[in-house]
Amino acid sequence: MVTMTEGAVPLLECSSVVRRFVGMVAVDQVSIKVNEGDVLGIIGPNGAGKTTLFNLLTGQLKPNSGEVFFRGERITGRPVHERARLGLGRTFQVVRPLPALSVLENTMMGAFVKHPKRRDAEAKAAEVLEEVGLAHVAKQRAGDLPLPLRKRLEVARALATEPVVLLLDEVMAGLNPTDIGKAVDLFHHLHERGVTLVLIEHNLKVVRTLSRHVVVLDHGAVLAEGTPTEVLQHPDVVRAYLGNRR
Numbered sequence: 001m002v003t004m005t006e007g008a009v010p011l012l013e014c015s016s017v018v019r020r021f022v023g024m025v026a027v028d029q030v031s032i033k034v035n036e037g038d039v040l041g042i043i044g045p046n047g048a049g050k051t052t053l054f055n056l057l058t059g060q061l062k063p064n065s066g067e068v069f070f071r072g073e074r075i076t077g078r079p080v081h082e083r084a085r086l087g088l089g090r091t092f093q094v095v096r097p098l099p100a101l102s103v104l105e106n107t108m109m110g111a112f113v114k115h116p117k118r119r120d121a122e123a124k125a126a127e128v129l130e131e132v133g134l135a136h137v138a139k140q141r142a143g144d145l146p147l148p149l150r151k152r153l154e155v156a157r158a159l160a161t162e163p164v165v166l167l168l169d170e171v172m173a174g175l176n177p178t179d180i181g182k183a184v185d186l187f188h189h190l191h192e193r194g195v196t197l198v199l200i201e202h203n204l205k206v207v208r209t210l211s212r213h214v215v216v217l218d219h220g221a222v223l224a225e226g227t228p229t230e231v232l233q234h235p236d237v238v239r240a241y242l243g244n245r246r
């Protein structure tokens with residue numbers, strides 16, 4: 001098990017990031033730190049700004065103000081592919097494999113980030129498919145996979161970039177309890193082998209099981225943070241988040 005080092009430079013950090021869209025502030029002065037070996041859960045009601053925050057961290061969006069750091073280095077203006085090469089991996093909420101390509105070829109798309117030669121990318125992709133339990137469907141068209149396996153392919157594609165930190169955007173959504181259990185096992189395994197995880201997750205049982213720390217976003221701002229137990233008992237969180245779900 002990888003442990004957090006007190007006082008060490010955070011692996012990934014954002015400081016007072018703000019992102020506005022027309023007529024609204026989607027992310028409002030958010031500062032978070034992700035330490036090496038952490039599993040950080042990000043929760044909050046629909047529209048709270050969780051995916052926008054991911055986009056700011058990975059470079060899909062630039063903040064209107066605020067900074068993003070990777071291992072203490074400012075990366076705020078850097079493009080997505082450069083951040084991917086540094087070790088920032090992510091999945092997307094809406095899984096979008098290239099349907100006509102095989103599972104292996106889709107996974108190779110991620111592997112090309114670090115392995116420009118086709119043969120190397122293919123070997124890496126095959127290794128990742130073995131790890132995530134998709135080796136048996138490697139040759140199938142991605143478009144023919146059922147949702148749980150498409151979600152797993154999304155994780156495989158991200159893992160093939162060899163991330164140091166993997167940002168998971170609602171990878172459990174739409175899965176049944178058995179498939180959720182398998183996904184949780186996979187993320188435990190990835191954490192055990194040293195991958196730092198940040199997960200946006202609506203399933204609070206999953207959040208409790210996986211996360212060491214939780215940040216709650218509401219209306220673009222951090223409403224609470226702490227251990228899962230602290231956060232899920234916080235009166236403002238119960239009101240803003242759990243209250244909505246009752």
Ligand SMILES: Nc1ncnc2c1ncn2[C@@H]1O[C@H](COP(=O)(O)OP(=O)(O)OP(=O)(O)O)[C@@H](O)[C@H]1O
Binds near residue numbers: 046048
């Ligand atoms: N590209 C965009 N243009 C305009 N508004 C946007 C854009 N992306 C997000 N928003 C708005 O910003 C707010 C935050 O959206 P975001 O997707 O980050 O929330 P979320 O917490 O991930 O929600 P969910 O749990 O529903 O996925 C929402 O009101 C959304 O409509």
